[in-house]
Amino acid sequence: MRALDLKLFRDLWHMRGQVLAIAAVIMGGVATMVMSLSTYDSLTTTRDRFYGEYRFAEVFAGLKRAPEPVAERLAAIPGVEVLETRVKAGVKLEVEGFSDPITGLILSLPDTGEAQLNRVHLKRGRNVQPWSADEVVLSDTFADAHRFQPGDRLAAIIHGKKKTLTVVGVAVSPEYVYQIAPGSMFPDFKRYGVLWMGRSALAAAYDMEGAFNDVSLTLARDAREQDVIDRVDAVLAAYGGTGAYGREDQFSNRFLSEELKQLQTMATVFPAIFLGVAAFLLNIVLSRLIALQRDQIAILKAFGYSYFAIGSHYVKLVLLMAVLGVAAGLALGAWFGQGLAHVYTETTFRFPYLDYQLRPVVALIALAVAAFAAVSGTLVSVMRAVRLPPAEGMRPEMPVAYRTSLVERLGLARWLAAPSRMVLRHIGRHPLKSLLTVLGIACACGLMMVGNYQKGAIDFMVDVQFRQASREDLGLAFIEPTSGRALHELAALPGVDHVEGFRDVPAILRFGQYRHRAAIFGIQPEGQLHRSLDSALQPVAVPPGGVVLTDHLANEILHVKPGDLLTVEVLEGSRPVLQVPVLGITKQYLGVSAYMQQDSLNELMREGNTVSGAYLAVQPGTEARLYADLHERPRVLGMVANKSAIQSFYATIGEFILFYNLVATLLAGAIGFGVVYNSARIALSERGRELASLRVLGFTRGEIAYILLGELALLTLAAIPVGFVVGVALVGILVVAFQSELYRLPLLLTPENYAMGAAVVIVSALLSGLLLWHRLGRLDLVAVLKTRE
Amino acid sequence: MPAEQASPVFIARGLTKVYRMGEVEVQALRGIDLTLYRGELVVLLGPSGSGKSTLLNILGGLDAPSGGEVYYLDHKLTGASEADLTRFRREHVGFVFQFYNLIPSLTARENVAAVTEIAESPMRPEDALALVGLGSRLDHFPAQLSGGEQQRVAIARAVAKNPAVLLCDEPTGALDSATGVVVLEVLEKVNRELGTLTVLITHNAGIADMADRVIRLSDGHIADIRSNAVKKSAHELSW
Numbered sequence A: 001m002r003a004l005d006l007k008l009f010r011d012l013w014h015m016r017g018q019v020l021a022i023a024a025v026i027m028g029g030v031a032t033m034v035m036s037l038s039t040y041d042s043l044t045t046t047r048d049r050f051y052g053e054y055r056f057a058e059v060f061a062g063l064k065r066a067p068e069p070v071a072e073r074l075a076a077i078p079g080v081e082v083l084e085t086r087v088k089a090g091v092k093l094e095v096e097g098f099s100d101p102i103t104g105l106i107l108s109l110p111d112t113g114e115a116q117l118n119r120v121h122l123k124r125g126r127n128v129q130p131w132s133a134d135e136v137v138l139s140d141t142f143a144d145a146h147r148f149q150p151g152d153r154l155a156a157i158i159h160g161k162k163k164t165l166t167v168v169g170v171a172v173s174p175e176y177v178y179q180i181a182p183g184s185m186f187p188d189f190k191r192y193g194v195l196w197m198g199r200s201a202l203a204a205a206y207d208m209e210g211a212f213n214d215v216s217l218t219l220a221r222d223a224r225e226q227d228v229i230d231r232v233d234a235v236l237a238a239y240g241g242t243g244a245y246g247r248e249d250q251f252s253n254r255f256l257s258e259e260l261k262q263l264q265t266m267a268t269v270f271p272a273i274f275l276g277v278a279a280f281l282l283n284i285v286l287s288r289l290i291a292l293q294r295d296q297i298a299i300l301k302a303f304g305y306s307y308f309a310i311g312s313h314y315v316k317l318v319l320l321m322a323v324l325g326v327a328a329g330l331a332l333g334a335w336f337g338q339g340l341a342h343v344y345t346e347t348t349f350r351f352p353y354l355d356y357q358l359r360p361v362v363a364l365i366a367l368a369v370a371a372f373a374a375v376s377g378t379l380v381s382v383m384r385a386v387r388l389p390p391a392e393g394m395r396p397e398m399p400v401a402y403r404t405s406l407v408e409r410l411g412l413a414r415w416l417a418a419p420s421r422m423v424l425r426h427i428g429r430h431p432l433k434s435l436l437t438v439l440g441i442a443c444a445c446g447l448m449m450v451g452n453y454q455k456g457a458i459d460f461m462v463d464v465q466f467r468q469a470s471r472e473d474l475g476l477a478f479i480e481p482t483s484g485r486a487l488h489e490l491a492a493l494p495g496v497d498h499v500e501g502f503r504d505v506p507a508i509l510r511f512g513q514y515r516h517r518a519a520i521f522g523i524q525p526e527g528q529l530h531r532s533l534d535s536a537l538q539p540v541a542v543p544p545g546g547v548v549l550t551d552h553l554a555n556e557i558l559h560v561k562p563g564d565l566l567t568v569e570v571l572e573g574s575r576p577v578l579q580v581p582v583l584g585i586t587k588q589y590l591g592v593s594a595y596m597q598q599d600s601l602n603e604l605m606r607e608g609n610t611v612s613g614a615y616l617a618v619q620p621g622t623e624a625r626l627y628a629d630l631h632e633r634p635r636v637l638g639m640v641a642n643k644s645a646i647q648s649f650y651a652t653i654g655e656f657i658l659f660y661n662l663v664a665t666l667l668a669g670a671i672g673f674g675v676v677y678n679s680a681r682i683a684l685s686e687r688g689r690e691l692a693s694l695r696v697l698g699f700t701r702g703e704i705a706y707i708l709l710g711e712l713a714l715l716t717l718a719a720i721p722v723g724f725v726v727g728v729a730l731v732g733i734l735v736v737a738f739q740s741e742l743y744r745l746p747l748l749l750t751p752e753n754y755a756m757g758a759a760v761v762i763v764s765a766l767l768s769g770l771l772l773w774h775r776l777g778r779l780d781l782v783a784v785l786k787t788r789e
Numbered sequence B: 001m002p003a004e005q006a007s008p009v010f011i012a013r014g015l016t017k018v019y020r021m022g023e024v025e026v027q028a029l030r031g032i033d034l035t036l037y038r039g040e041l042v043v044l045l046g047p048s049g050s051g052k053s054t055l056l057n058i059l060g061g062l063d064a065p066s067g068g069e070v071y072y073l074d075h076k077l078t079g080a081s082e083a084d085l086t087r088f089r090r091e092h093v094g095f096v097f098q099f100y101n102l103i104p105s106l107t108a109r110e111n112v113a114a115v116t117e118i119a120e121s122p123m124r125p126e127d128a129l130a131l132v133g134l135g136s137r138l139d140h141f142p143a144q145l146s147g148g149e150q151q152r153v154a155i156a157r158a159v160a161k162n163p164a165v166l167l168c169d170e171p172t173g174a175l176d177s178a179t180g181v182v183v184l185e186v187l188e189k190v191n192r193e194l195g196t197l198t199v200l201i202t203h204n205a206g207i208a209d210m211a212d213r214v215i216r217l218s219d220g221h222i223a224d225i226r227s228n229a230v231k232k233s234a235h236e237l238s239w
């Protein structure tokens, strides 16, 4: 083997501690990237395959009721490939031993044969038997939450009549990958379920015999979606159609897309931050490491080795470290990625299978970034060393004139012993090196803060949403818009403290080329329960005569400002198209909403005092009784209890966030330790001779440790506040990058975030200090005397 | 060897070297005019700090002078590009440094191999080490060798590539008289058999007796140049 290559491996082996620490830094960056990107790729691939194999429809439409022959007219619309009608019933469910309100949705399956579109994938049990009267297939989320097995029973209140159902199977559907009750913020698998039932049985129970109230269809290859939607709307207008829509407005798909978009952002921004910081650290560490070799570079040069030969020698050295780190990062990232993808599919998205994907290009990108960072850092140092005339390079670096440090000049010298002065002078003499060390450690601190920032942010968002804006204990929806007088009955129920009615009208909001399909909420201007918040998170009254939009909806989706006229296409009743002024913009972190005063909305709809549902404040302890009372009322369709919504949120999304936090924390920890340890080790290499000489002169191990570790301690302490600034800046990047319809993260760091950031740095410094202490015990004093200088 | 008949290898004219350290200037060389000839064995003498190492480094293309010119054969070294200097060192020069400068992570054999690998017609590293009496310490690392042994590895490394010019900065500084003679015999043999121009820095006036010419430096000047009418061979020397 060539002598230089031997030197390479010996050097690597000799520096193995540092090599591992450097590899850890790379590993942290690469693993984050691989984890996030592979999760994203896996979910996207899985979704596409699932949609394809289970014939997810492309256009959907709801209506009040149409006789079956209308389906033929719909199928005849040009551009329609396959069309299927269904019966879709909103119901209340009863599960034995569970007293909370459960909202359900029952969809019809053809009485014989398989569905043409939106097929379900059976995970357990069997399909509904042809013409069966009471068999149902449950969505797996709901089944799992209540541990339903085929053969179990539950009851549904369909159209005000109670019906007992027998579970025969458990399934997932491309239509309900993401399941969330209408009007709810978060998925709640215990309190919302989707069921499938034979068409004739459901039609009989729901009064839909010979009729349908739901249509889905796929498009012919060159059909224009909007044309088909317009024609379907035209046909269904006479039957109470609520507006056909494409996949982009299909509820589950829209959430899935938004979540995937978020994940993609996460898969770009997080790794960019992690890998970027890791690359920066790598660059610093390696350039210092190589700088230590300047005398050897000079010898090689004196022998007549070319720039290229010397450069490639060191490039090989660092590439080996980089490859080690990348390999570890790939393995760890793939492992975490599978874990993350599974957490995703268990908590949020339900797929029948998961195609785990790790694209080679992801590995290549990781390798390229790591290699670039390593090589550029190395070459800078090699160039600097190579540029020196060899005669100078071989001499130890010229002792720069030490100066008295600032502290000493301030007259504090008396209080400092010689070792403390050495520490201060050494820092003062290498301001750039000290600065880079501080910056490196600060980055580690900042990364840690980013790594576990999300939990605090989510707590904050939930707090704002539920303790300031949506303060109701219970939100309930009526089967159809109802006279405001119904509220008096609710208020009279035992346990109800306060009632506020609301009217919600499904609509498409348009401004210029921008559109958004949502509901306009008519709420009480001086409401105590459901309120709008201004930018300072203070409640503001909704003014009469126009809409108030939440910030993301106004600024990012519709691009309107107060004073603009919004076009509102109502999707209910006579489906009027209205011009409504935008009166203001409010703050909301979760979701997006459009609000009006209820009276104004009623006026717009040319109706009297009409409500779609109500918000209730409930006396603690009376919930069970109240739920039972409400459950009995046929006009009450569904209920959402905030407290249980929050709990279920933490149980589901929380698990995912925790997983991500844990991983990010671990990786940030690895990076942090890698940086601190390397800084310390390099300091030891740089000053080993000096320290050994001091030992020869009679200094104790404690005293020289003080000189070396004192410097480390000082730099670490200085790095912490800088790290806080870095952390806030990195979180700022996240906040901007993560804006989406689902949520906007607040720029908010909790004391725990700061504590974690500081802790990773301090613990790493202590550990490194301990390792150095051992090394100092093995300092070779004889070698110092034997060699030059 | 009479100087007039031989061809010049190095020609130096008006060489100066100034080291600047902040406000302090150190004049290491103050105008050196010198011609070195093919096949010569030249000894550089002079008190510590007189500029011997500085001169040698400039001749070897390791350092650039502050003023003046140096030619190696028909190549001008002053102002040459780094790549040219590298090629010059690689093809023509063998160095023995005052501070050995071995690569700590390579064994004796590998340290020599590091040079022979990039040379055109080198000796085998083992032979070069045998030449300096270290045939039995091939696989020892520098840290496992004594100072004198390290110096001998450095010499083996310098002669192993059969250079046209051998520049040695105190090659016997750390050696006892007997080992020193062995090393000098090696240098003498290389000089005689291969016609290698050999420049040797020493503090030991006794060694000067084996030289063709003795150049004495003092405070950056050439104090005098003396030709030895009779050359002693290395084994006749002792100190």
Ligand SMILES: Nc1ncnc2c1ncn2[C@@H]1O[C@H](COP(=O)(O)OP(=O)(O)OP(=O)(O)O)[C@@H](O)[C@H]1O
Binding pocket: A392, A395, B019, B020, B021, B026, B027, B028, B046, B047, B048, B049, B050, B051, B052, B053, B054, B055, B098
């Ligand atoms: N890098 C440097 N910076 C400043 N001064 C230097 C440097 N290198 C050498 N000198 C000074 O230049 C002068 C000549 O140094 P040089 O090393 O050539 O002396 P020398 O004759 O080899 O001495 P010695 O016999 O002690 O090795 C000395 O005064 C030395 O201090």
Ligand SMILES: [Mg+2]
Binding pocket: B052, B053, B054, B098, B169
């Ligand atoms: Mg010298």
